[in-house]
Every structure is written in C-alpha cells, then in structure tokens.
Amino acid sequence: MAATPYHNEKKIMEGMLFLKSLGALFAIMNPFIVLPLFLSMTDKMDAKTQRSTAIKVAISSTVLCVIIAFSGQHILEFFGIEIDDFRVAGGIVLMLISLGMLNGNNAPSHCGSSEEDVTKAVVDDISFYPLTFPMTIGPGTIATIIVFTGLVHNTGDAIALGSSLAIVLAAMTVVLWFASDIGRHMSQNLRVIMTRIMGMILAAISVEMVVEGLQSLFPGWMA
Numbered sequence: 001m002a003a004t005p006y007h008n009e010k011k012i013m014e015g016m017l018f019l020k021s022l023g024a025l026f027a028i029m030n031p032f033i034v035l036p037l038f039l040s041m042t043d044k045m046d047a048k049t050q051r052s053t054a055i056k057v058a059i060s061s062t063v064l065c066v067i068i069a070f071s072g073q074h075i076l077e078f079f080g081i082e083i084d085d086f087r088v089a090g091g092i093v094l095m096l097i098s099l100g101m102l103n104g105n106n107a108p109s110h111c112g113s114s115e116e117d118v119t120k121a122v123v124d125d126i127s128f129y130p131l132t133f134p135m136t137i138g139p140g141t142i143a144t145i146i147v148f149t150g151l152v153h154n155t156g157d158a159i160a161l162g163s164s165l166a167i168v169l170a171a172m173t174v175v176l177w178f179a180s181d182i183g184r185h186m187s188q189n190l191r192v193i194m195t196r197i198m199g200m201i202l203a204a205i206s207v208e209m210v211v212e213g214l215q216s217l218f219p220g221w222m223a
Contacts, residue, residue, distance in 0.1 A: 010154075010156060011156075013157075014156040014157055014159075014160045015160070017148070017151055017152075017157055017160045017161060018160035018161070018163060018164050019164075020148075020205065020208075021144075021148045021160070021161050021164040021165070022164035022167060022168070023201055023205060024094075024144050024148070024201075024202065024205045025141070025144060025145075025148075025164055025165060025168045026167075026168050026171070026198075027098075027198040027199075027201045027202040027205070028094070028097070028140045028141050028144050028202060029136060029137075029141055029168050029169075029172060030194070030195075030198045031171055031172040031174075031175035031176065032175065032182075032186070032191065032194050033101075033191075033194070033195055033198065034135060034136055034172070034175075034176075035175060035176070035179055035182065035183060035186070035191075036183070036191065037135060038054075038057075038131060038135075038176055038179055039179055039180070039183045041126055041130075041131065042126075042179070047180065050179065050180065051177055053126070053127050053131070054173065054176035054177045054179065055173070055177070056125075056127035056128070057127050057128075057131045057132050057136060057172075057176060058169065058172060058173040058176065060127060060128050060132040060133075061132050061136050061137055061169060061172065062169050064132060064133065064137045065137065065141075065145060065165055065169065068137075068142055068145045068146065069145055069149050069161075069165075072142070072145060072146035072149055073146070073149060073150060076146070082217075083147070083150035084212075084213045084216040084217050085213070085217070086143070086146060086147060086150070087147050087150065087209050087210070087212060087213035087216075088209070088210050088213035088214060088217070089143070090143035090144065090146065090147045090206075090209060091147075091206045091207070091208075091209030091210035091213060092206070092210065093139060093140060093143050093206075094140055094143065094144065094202055094203075094205065094206035094209065095203060095206040095207070095210070097140045097202065098199045098200070098202035098203035098206060099199070099203070100199075101195050101196065101198060101199030101202065102196060102199040102200065102203070104192065104195070136172065145165070147209060148161055149161065
C-alpha cells in the first residue's frame, strides 16, 4: 500500500522531533563535558570501582529521565503552567547555559553548581549526588525533557523522543565506562572545542524553543 501524504508528513515530523531532541539532549548532557569532573571525583578509585560507579550513574540517570518524561507534564498542570510558557522559560534557561559554554565556563554545563561546590560534597556514594544530579541531570536537562515531551502527540513521537534519549544515555554510559582511557587521550583543546560547538548547537535550539513558544502564546504578534 502506497504511503499517503499524511503518513509521509507524520514520518517527517517524527524525524524532525528525533533530530531536534537528539541534538538538544546531546548538547546538554554531553558526556565529554561531564567526563573531566567524573574523572576528578573518581581519581582515587580503582578501575573496577570506577566502572561500577559509571554503571550506577547510567542507571540512575535513566530512571530520573523516565520519571521526568512521565511526570513533567503533570507537574506543570498541577501548577497551572502551559507547555508554551515552559517552552519559553526553558529556552531562556538553555540560552544562559549555552552562553556559559561559549564563554568557557568550566563548571558542568547545566548543573547550576561550580566545580568547587560539587567536589566539596561529602557522601558515601557519589553516583547519584552529585554525579547524576545535578551534574548529569540538572535544570537544563529537566527543562529540555519536559519541553520535548510536550511535543509528543502519538506513539511515533514517543518512539522518536525515547530513541534520542536512549542514544544519549548509551553514549554517556560508554564514555564513563572508558573514562580513564578517554581522559588520557583527550586534550584540553579538544574539550574546549567540543564545549564551544555544543554551546552553539544549544543556543540555536534554545532560540527555536523561545520563538515557537512565543508564536503559540502571541499568534497575532508573531505572525
């Protein structure tokens, strides 16, 4: 059976959602930006313990993302916040984060805490705090997930968003698993370049979020 125009348009929209969410989530959860702090906080661990910590971070990050994806919209509804309002606010938050990345901010790109503050944390198991929250899953990640879940209207959209999130989490797991090996071959210049590139991508996505949110809130003004 030949595909109908509606079916083709639906596939295109799902593909766009996949690409946009993949770009935004990879930029905000970039494992190569998280890597230096992960290494600094696990430098006294042996290889087995370090990899065990990486797996714990991956599992807790996945669970936290799933909770946010399923509960984020309900939380907004509870406070009477429309998704377009949150889209504008989330876009502004991501823009501030992207500017920090472009300016060479050495703190985790979305956690809202300085590296000094995070490394001062005294806890028995650092896999959840601060490695998962707020270093990996911080305000920027939470805002991004909630905004994109607001764009899910059918099963195909859910699969597209779930796939992009799974890819980013898988990349995070691989990078942290091989953290010590990657850290030895990753120069400071390469880290800076990657941070700048991810900052530009995140800035472009944040602008699109704000514009789309404003278009929905003020259709007459933004026509």
